[in-house]
Amino acid sequence: MAVSPGTITNADSASGGGEDEGKHVKPFTPEKAKEIIMCLQQPAVFYNMVFDWPAQHWTAKHLSEVLHGKQIRFRMGTKSSDTAPQFETTCNYVEATLEEFLSWNCHQSSISGAFRDYDHSKFWAYADYKYFVSLFEDKTDIFQDVIWSDFGFPGRNGQESTLWIGSLGAHTPCHLDTYGCNLVFQVQGRKRWHLFPPEDTPFLYPTRIPYEESSVFSKINVVNPDLKRFPQFRKARRHMVTLSPGQVLFVPRHWWHYVESIDPVTVSINSWIELEEDHQARVEEAITRMLVCALKTAENPHNTRAWLNPTELEETSHEVNCHYLNGAISAFFNHYGTSEVVETQALRTNREYTIKEELNVHNHMEVEQIGSHNLSSETVKQEAASPFGLDLVPVIPSSQEPSSARGGIFENDGEEFVSKNGKSFGKLPNTKRQRMMSESENAVVEQVASDRTGALSQTFVSTDDLLDCLVNPQVTRIVAQLLIQGKSV
Numbered sequence: 001m002a003v004s005p006g007t008i009t010n011a012d013s014a015s016g017g018g019e020d021e022g023k024h025v026k027p028f029t030p031e032k033a034k035e036i037i038m039c040l041q042q043p044a045v046f047y048n049m050v051f052d053w054p055a056q057h058w059t060a061k062h063l064s065e066v067l068h069g070k071q072i073r074f075r076m077g078t079k080s081s082d083t084a085p086q087f088e089t090t091c092n093y094v095e096a097t098l099e100e101f102l103s104w105n106c107h108q109s110s111i112s113g114a115f116r117d118y119d120h121s122k123f124w125a126y127a128d129y130k131y132f133v134s135l136f137e138d139k140t141d142i143f144q145d146v147i148w149s150d151f152g153f154p155g156r157n158g159q160e161s162t163l164w165i166g167s168l169g170a171h172t173p174c175h176l177d178t179y180g181c182n183l184v185f186q187v188q189g190r191k192r193w194h195l196f197p198p199e200d201t202p203f204l205y206p207t208r209i210p211y212e213e214s215s216v217f218s219k220i221n222v223v224n225p226d227l228k229r230f231p232q233f234r235k236a237r238r239h240m241v242t243l244s245p246g247q248v249l250f251v252p253r254h255w256w257h258y259v260e261s262i263d264p265v266t267v268s269i270n271s272w273i274e275l276e277e278d279h280q281a282r283v284e285e286a287i288t289r290m291l292v293c294a295l296k297t298a299e300n301p302h303n304t305r306a307w308l309n310p311t312e313l314e315e316t317s318h319e320v321n322c323h324y325l326n327g328a329i330s331a332f333f334n335h336y337g338t339s340e341v342v343e344t345q346a347l348r349t350n351r352e353y354t355i356k357e358e359l360n361v362h363n364h365m366e367v368e369q370i371g372s373h374n375l376s377s378e379t380v381k382q383e384a385a386s387p388f389g390l391d392l393v394p395v396i397p398s399s400q401e402p403s404s405a406r407g408g409i410f411e412n413d414g415e416e417f418v419s420k421n422g423k424s425f426g427k428l429p430n431t432k433r434q435r436m437m438s439e440s441e442n443a444v445v446e447q448v449a450s451d452r453t454g455a456l457s458q459t460f461v462s463t464d465d466l467l468d469c470l471v472n473p474q475v476t477r478i479v480a481q482l483l484i485q486g487k488s489v
Contacts, residue, residue, distance in 0.1 A: 024052070026048060026049055026150065027047070027049070027389075027390070027392070028046070028049065028391065028392070030149060030150055030151060030152040030153075031152055032152075033046070033049070033150065033151040033152050034151060034152020034153065035152070036387045036392065037151060037152065037181065037183070037250055037273065040250065040252065040387065041252050042252065042395065043193075043239060043241065043249065043251055043252060043255060043394070043395035044249075044250050044387075044388070044393060044394045044395060045243065045247050045248070045249050045250075045392070045395065046151075046248040046249075046250065046391065046392055047246075047247060047391045047392070047393070048391050049150055049151070049248055049391070050147075050185055050246060050248060053146065053147050053150075053185075054144075055145040055146045055147075055158070055185070055187060055269060056245070056246065058145070058187050058188070058269070059187070059188045059265075059267060060098055060101070060102060060165055060188060060265050060267055061102065063098055063165070063267070064097065064098035064099050064101075064102060066136075066139065066142065067097070067098060069097045069099065070097065070098075071095045071096065071097060072095070072096065072097065072098065072101075072127045072130065072135075072165075073093055073094075073095055073127065074093065074095075074096055074101065074125040074127050075088060075092075075093055075125070075126045075127075075170075075310075076091055076092045076093065076094060076118055076124070076125055077091050077123065077126065077169070077170065077171070078122060078123055078124075079121075079122055079123065079124060079169045081224055082221065082224070083221050083225065083226040083229075084221060084226075085173040085174065085217070085218070085220065085221045086171075086221075087173055087217065087309075088173075088210065088212075088309050088310050089210045089305065089306065089307070089308075089309060089310065093310070094114050094115060094118070095114065096113075096114035096115060098127075098165070100113055100115065101115070101125060101165070101167075102265070104118070104120060104125070105120065105167050105264060105265060107120055120167075124166065124167045124168060124169035124170040124171075124261070125167045126164070126165075126166040126167070126170035126171075126172075127163075127164070127165040127166070128164045128165075128166070128170075128172065129162055129164070129311055130163040130164070130165075131161075131162050131163075132146075132158040132159060132160075132161050132162065132163060133159060135163060136158070140159075142158060143157045143158035143159045144157055144158070145157075146158040146185070146269055146271075148160070148161070148183065148271050151183060151248075153273065156271060158269075161269050161270065162269070162270055162271075163267070163268075164266070164267070164268040164269075165265070165266070165267050166265075167266075168261055168262070168264050169261060170261040170266070171258065171259060171260035171261065172257075172258065172259050173217055173218070173221075173258065174194070174196075174204065174217070174218040174220060174221075174222045174256055174258035175215045175216060175217045175218060175256065175257070175258075176198070176201070176206075176215075176216050176254050176255065176256045176257070177215060177253075177254075178214045178215070178216060178254070178281045178284065178285055179214045179272060179274070179275075179278045179281055179282070179285075180272040180273050180274050180275050180278060181252050181273050181275060182250070182251035182270055182271075182272055182273070183248060183249070183250055183251075183270060183271050183273060184243065184248065184249040184268055184269070184270040185247075185248050185268065185269045185270070186243040186244060186245050186246070186248075186249070186267075186268055187245060187267040187269060188245055188263075188265060188266060188267035189245070189261060189262075189264070189266035189267065190243060190244050190245075190262050190263050190266065191242070191243050191260065191261055191262065191266055191268060192240065192241075192242050192243075192259070192260050192262050193240065193243060193249065193251075193257055193258075193395075194222050194223065194238055194239075194240055194257065194260075195238070195239040195240070195241070195251070195255050195256065195257050195395060196222075196236050196237060196238060196255065196256035197255060197256075198253075198254035198255060198256075200235070200236045200237055200256070201254075201473060201474075202232065203232045203233055203234075203235045203236040204218040204219075204222075204233070204256055205218055205219040205220055205230050205232070206219075206468075206472060206473055207219050207467075208288055208292055208468075208471045209292070209296075209307050209464050209467060210307055210308065210309040211288075211289070211292045211293075211296070211307060211308055211309060211312060212309035212311055212312050213285055213312060214285060216473055218256065220233055222238070223258065223260070237397050238397065238398045239395045239396060239397050239398060240395070240398040241395045242262070243268075253275055253277065279331065279332045279335050279336065280332060280477075280481075280484070282328040282331065283325070283329055283332055283480040283483065283484065284476040284477055284480040286321070286324050287325065287471075287480060288471045288476050289316075289321050289324060289325075290318070290321040290322065290325055291470050292307075292467060292471060293316040293318070293321050294318055294321070295463050295466065295467060296308075296463060296467075297316060299463045304316065329483065329484065329487060333487070333488070
C-alpha cells in the first residue's frame with residue numbers, strides 16, 4: 001500500500017484546514033513519531049513525513065554537483081549467485097568521483113577511468129557508510145537538509161547521518177547493529193530489505209569475523225542460503241519490504257537486515273538513534289573487541305586485514321582495547337550509578353534478557369491482522385488504538401504461513417507485555433514463552449553440532465571456531481553482566 005509523498009491523507013484532513021493547508025500537515029507530530037519509535041518493536045514504514053525535506057532532491061547526479069569531483073571510496077562486489085556472503089574483507093575498492101560512478105553505471109566509462117577493471121555487467125559498486133561530517137566537511141550548511149527533528153529528535157540532522165549510494169545489486173551482508181535503532185530515508189531508487197527478528201539470532205549463525213564494532217554478521221547469504229551447511233536457517237522468519245523514495249523505514253534494536261539495491265542507482269540516508277540499552281551493549285562490544293583482537297593478532301600479527309573490516313580503522317593493540325573496555329564500564333556506572341538501578345537495568349540473567357528479546361517482535365495482537373486482507377470486527381476495534389494506518393505500515397513476515405503454525409504467540413492467556421511507556425501490548429502465554437526459550441537455546445546447541453559435523457574432516461579447531469563461541473552475542477552478554485556485577489559489589 002504505497003502512498004506517494006505529499007498525498008493528503010485522512011490524518012492530514014483530520015488536522016483541520018482546507019486542501020492547501022492539509023497537504024502541508026504531516027500525519028504524526030514529532031512527539032507522536034518519537035513515541036512510536038521508542039515503543040514499537042517491529043519494523044515499520046513511515047509515509048508522508050519527509051515531503052518537505054530539501055534532502056529529498058539528493059539524487060546521485062545532484063550530489064555529484066555538490067561534491068565537485070570529490071573522491072569517494074566505492075566497494076566493488078560481484079553479481080554472483082554464490083552461497084557465501086560477500087563480506088567487505090573480500091571486496092575490492094576504488095577511489096572515484098560520483099561523476100565517474102554515474103558514467104560507469106551508464107556503460108560510458110573510458111578505459112582509463114577509475115572503474116576500468118570492473119565490467120558493469122559483472123560488478124556492482126557501493127559508496128556505503130559515508131558519514132556526512134567527513135563527506136561534507138566544508139559544506140556544513142547541507143546538514144540542515146535532513147530534518148530528523150520531525151521524528152522527535154530535536155537538533156538531529158545530517159551531522160548525525162550517513163549516506164549510501166549504490167548501483168544495481170549493491171548490498172550489505174546480513175547483520176545486526178548492536179547499538180541503537182535505525183531510521184532510513186530512501187531518496188533515490190528502491191532498496192529491498194530482508195529483516196529477521198532478534199530472537200531468530202541462533203538461526204542466523206552469528207559471527208564476529210570480519211570484526212567491526214557494533215556489527216554482528218551472519219555466516220549465511222540469506223538470498224541464496226546453503227541449507228545443508230546451515231539447516232537452522234529454515235526456522236528464521238523473514239520480513240521483507242521494498243523501500244521507495246520518500247519513505248522512511250524504522251528498524252528496531254537488534255533486528256537482522258540484508259539490504260540490496262534493486263534499481264540502477266540508489267541513494268539512502270540513515271541515522272542510528274541511541275537507546276538506554278546501549279550502555280551495556282558498549283561493554284559487550286568492548287569485551288568482543290578485546291577477545292577478537294587478542295586471538296587474531298596472535299594468530300597472524302601481519303595480516304589484520306584478513307579479519308578486520310575495512311571500516312574499522314582504530315588501533316587494535318591490547319593496551320588500547322583494555323582502555324576501551326575500562327572506559328565502557330566506567331561510562332556504564334557513570335550513567336546508572338552503583339545503586340539498585342544497576343541491578344534492575346543491567347544485571348538480568350541471560351534467561352531473563354532472552355525472554356525480553358523474544359517478546360520484542362510480538363508487541364501487538366493486531367499487527368498480523370492489520371496486514372491481512374481479512375480484517376475481523378475485533379481488528380477494527382483494535383485499530384483505533386494501534387499506531388498503524390495509512391501513514392505507518394508494519395513490515396510483516398513474508399511467509400504466508402499462519403501465525404498459529406509458528407507457535408500460537410497471539411493467544412491471550414499469560415503474562416502481559418508492557419512497553420516502555422507503560423502501555424499494554426497484549427499477552428504472551430507463559431507456556432508458549434518457555435517453549436520459545438527452549439527452542440532458541442536448543443538452536444544454539446544444534447548450531448554448534450551442525451558446524452562440528454560439517455568439519456569432521458578437520459583435525460583442529462581454528463581461531464575463528466573458538467571465537468564464534470567466545471564472542472557469541474549470548475556469551476558476551478553474560479560476561480558483561482558478570483563484569484558489571486563484580487564491579488558493583
